[in-house]
Amino acid sequence: MTRASINIKGLVERLELSQAKAMMPLFEAISNAIDAIQELNDGFQNHSVLIRLISTNDLVYQSGDNSFIVDGFDVIDDGVGFNNENVMSFREAYTLSKVKLGGKGVGRFTFLKVFSSVKIKSVFMENNINYLREFNFSIQHDFQGIDEIKQTDQKIGTKVSLRLMAEKYKKGWPQDPKIIAEKIIAHFLIRFASRSCPQIVLEAAGHETINLNKLFDLTIINHIQEQIFEVKKQVFSLQVYRNRDGRTRHTIHLCANGREVVSGKLRDLLPELPDKFLDNNQEPYTLIILITGEYLDENTNQERTHIVFQSDNEFDYEEELISKQDLYNKITKTLRPLLADDLKSTNEEKLLKIEEFVIEAPEYRILTHPRYKEKLEQKIQPGLSDEKLDEALLHVKREIEDEVKKETRHIAALFETETFEQYQEKFKELAERTNEIGKAQLAVYIAHRRTILDLVDSSLKKKRSDDKYPLEKVLHKMIFPMGVTSKDIFFEQQNLWLIDERLCYHTILTSDKKLKSISGLEYTSLKEPDIFAFFYDTPIGVSEPNNLHGGGVVIIEFKRPGRDDYDKDPADQIIQRFREISEGNVQDIDGRMVNPQNLRYTGYLIADLTPSLRNQVFGRYHKTADNEGYFYNLAEGNGNIEIVSYDKLVKDALRRNRMLFDKLGLHKD
Structure with missing residues (x-):
């Protein structure tokens, strides 16, 4: 017996049973009960299995806590019982007696994995005489009393009682007996659906008795x-x-x-x-x-x-x-x-929501093409919030982009393996999809511009109702982050197009950086222009075809909105920076000296056109046609300075982008 005990202990220890599978002993006991009834070969109609859940008897339960915490259970059947043949199988690890029923021969050892106490009481018939067999099944004592039998007038059947659940597995059991009943139905769903099981009833103290067969009929279609x-x-x-x-x-x-x-x-x-x-x-x-x-x-x-x-x-x-x-x-x-019929209305509602969402997020308009309908139906969960929908659509869009990239890489191979007509047709389809993706990426950028303009406009309105609102810094950061250079940030973080589209083509651009810290301007000054841009050699963006060939310099200064205490021309500080640069031994990107006489200078002063500012520029500056700005040509003819009001900044940017916004349905009256 000692040897058998060691074998059982080792077998139990080797069993893999996670906390999520804590109910496996109950399933095994029920399965054995059904098999015992099936062994009688008289059908299931006149037989039943009773499951009785036993709650823990700890101090919390005794104090009146209504929580039902399972500590054990009884499974009672009226099947064939533990006759000698079944006892031999029960004592043998990895028994083959139930192979034809799908048994693995180790199910009963899960009893000992989860519970400390296993007691079995069974009545079986031998030569038309009923016998009672009662024994304990444990790691310490193996099959204590399994060989002892006595005559009885009790009906055949078996009661398996498991108690003292290991603490590790208690969290794997629901506290609601009905949920336990539902889990039993799910585990044996095929049997319930095929009516190949007896009546199964579940009892729990303080709860209504549940007939699992009726519960199945009520809940499962x-x-x-x-x-x-x-x-x-x-x-x-x-x-x-x-x-x-x-x-x-x-x-x-x-x-x-x-x-x-x-x-x-x-x-x-x-x-x-x-x-x-x-x-x-x-x-x-x-x-x-x-x-x-x-x-x-x-x-x-x-x-x-x-x-x-x-x-x-x-x-x-x-x-x-x-x-x-x-x-x-x-x-x-x-x-x-x-599931096509089940999903029909769900998909219709989902696609309608996506179409509505795309109005505000045109970068996903590509996905509304009929060719992507099935992908949206399959990849997007219904009922998503706008934020979650945005994430899901972005994932689908990237998936499509990856698919197109893969197809593009293989397009040349098609020419080798297929006829020209087939190749031409596939190339046409691929080109169309590639073009759609390009449009989607452009739409993202255009929508970004619309958002930036809306933020600037909102900031202007907030400033006029809140004098403490620091619009100068806010606007500065929107156009270009402070304290960095264009080498430190992504292109999408620069919104220089608000001022001039051509500024996007700079060679180097800095924000709130000392001129002397800029490569090539080490011999200038310690002043920090709000935004400084340098265009080496080919001053694209601030030059005309007949420009000087040395390069271009752009300086942008922001003034506090609403400021009305100017006692001198605020653009003078821009002119001073130009002078410092012209006297500072400027070098190009290759370290060669640049003739400052060949540089073109452009300055922007962004400010509200208050009375004191108008007084300072009166008679020296020309008014812009819309009367919302001023411009001034440098005396040496190598540049100019423009004063732009905040309102003009937004209006001009809206005018320049209106056609794009109209095409995407982003224009606002």
Whole structure:
């Protein structure tokens, strides 16, 4: 007996049973009870299984706490009982007695993995005489009393009692007996659906008795249809059930030998599913998907907790195994047509919301093309918030862009393998998709411009109602971050187009940096222009065709909005910076000296045109045609200074971009 005890202990320790599988002993006890009834060969109609949940008897429960914390259970059946043949099987690890029923021979050892106390009382018939057998099953004492029997007038059947659950597994048990009942139905769903099980009743102190067969009839609607599919010549069956229990979610169950082995969220395979479907009577339901097949029967582990699939490691490749991904891909492909009617209204509502969302997010307009309809239906969850929808659409857009890039890389190979007409047709389609992506990327940038202009406009309005609002710095940061150079930030962080589109083509641009810290201007001054831009050699953007060839300098200064205390021309500081640069031994990007006489100087002063500012520029500056700015040509003819009001800045930028905004539906009256 000592040897047997050691074997049981080692076997139990080697069993793999996670906390999530804490109910496995109950499932095994129920399965054994059903098998015992089936062994009588007189059908299930006149037989039953009683499950009695036992709550923990700790101090919390005794004090009146209504929480029902399972500490054990009884499973009582009126099956064949522990006759001598069944006892021999029970004592033998990895017994083959139930192979034809899908048994692995180790299910009963999960009893000892989760519970400390296992007692079995059974009545069986031998030569028309009923005998009683009672024994304890434990790691310490093996099968204590299993060989002792005595005559009895009690009816045949078995009571399996498990007590003292290990603390580790208590969190794996629901506290609500009804949820436990639902989990039992899910585990044996195939049996309930095929009516191949007896009446199963669940009892729990302080709770109503639950007839699981009736609960199944109330909550589960017959499957839509059964669909057969293959993966690597392995045949599988897929069945779809509708569950009317409002608390459940869509689930998928991989089953072996009539029992669930692995379950998961169906939304992981079909993200397009809503939380709940509504039937014709507006009653909610969810989906239960059952997958069965010989492959699952034959490749379930001994604990019946997972199924063996092909390893991702190429060195562990086994030809007879299939990959989980291949199976799930085929399940998804098989299932979608079956759910077309269920998903019809959901998809219509979802696509309508996307079309409405795209009005405000035109960068996703490409996705509304009919060719992407199916992808949106399959990839986007219904009912998403605008923020989540934006993330989901961005993911789909990137997926499409990646697909097009891959096709582009292979376009040359098509010319080698297909006729010119076939190549031309595919190239045409690819070019169209590439063009759509380009439009989408342009739309993102245009929408960004619309947002920046709206922010500037809002900031101007806020400033005029709040004198403490620091618009000068806010606007400065919107146009170009402070304290950095154009080498430190991405292009999208620069909004120089607000002032002049041509400023985007600078060679180097700095913000609030000392002139002496700029490469090539080491011999100038310690002054810090708000924005300084240098165009080496080819002054694109601030030059005309007949420009001087040395390069271009742009300086931008911002003045506090509403300021009205000017006692001198505020543009003088820009002129001083020009003078310092012209006297500072300027070098080009290659370190060669630049003749300052060949530089072109452009200055922008951004300020409100208050009375004191108008007084300072009167008679020396020319007014702009719209009367919202001034300009002044430098005396030496090598540059100019422009004073731009904040309102003019926004209005001019809106005018320059209006055609783009109109095309994308972003123009606002």
